[in-house]
Amino acid sequence: MYLNPRQYKRVMKVALTGTPGTGKTTIAKEIAQRCGMTHIDVSKMAREVNAVIAQEKETLVVDQDIIGEKIRDMDNIIIDSHFAHVFEVDLVFVLRCEPSILFERLKRRNYSEEKIRENVMAEILDFCVLDALEYHAPEKIFEIHEDPVRQILKILDDPVEERSLVHGSRTHFLTEENLALVT
Known part of the structure; x- marks a missing residue:
């Protein structure tokens, strides 16, 4: 499925957010390439x-006001950052990752133990989801956990409310097993 967002006037600016290590940059680049969008790192x-x-x-x-000014008049963009959801966008995708997988990814990136614990705890506690809800209505926010490229392309093609956070989060990582990763 190769979409051209210029055909979809309702989707001009997309935020791809999530805890560091969830795959934002990899996914944003692929979505941008497939959809003819500009990837903003x-x-x-x-x-x-x-x-x-x-x-x-x-x-x-980062001075978010300066970045916000730079992207304000841009169209057909996918914004990639753990705080991409603070900008004025049409849709927000929050990438989610199993905490044990996230732990290993951050370890491979040579993050400090403190930073690994901080980011894994943020994922367990739904920090990026809750923060996105501070800036956008739930019908504009979509949690993406498995097969992210396919899911995002499907939602870009048809952003139906049932897939959004209107009906709450479908990802629950607050378990004893996951908490053991950060204690």
Whole structure:
């Protein structure tokens, strides 16, 4: 399925958010390529436009207002960042990942133990989902857990409310087994 978002006036700006390590950049690049969209890597853009305020705990602190200004008039974009949901967009996709898989991915990236625990706990506690709900109505937010490219393409083609967070989260990682990863 190869979509051209120019045919779908209702979808012009898409946010792809999620805990670091969930696959945002990989998925965003593939969706952008398949749909003829422009991939916006917020961290890369922040460096290019001098919007980096600081770097704390292996994470860039970015001036979101500067980035928001840069993307405001852009169309047919997919914004890739763990805080992509703070921008004005048509749809928000929150990538989810099993905490044990996320733990291993972050370990392979040589994240510090503290940063691994922090990010795995954020995933267990649905941080990105809850944060997205602070900025957007639930019918604009879609949790993506398995087969992300196929799911996202399907929703871009037909963003029906039943697949959104209107009916609540369908991903539940708060278990004793997952909590053991961070204690």
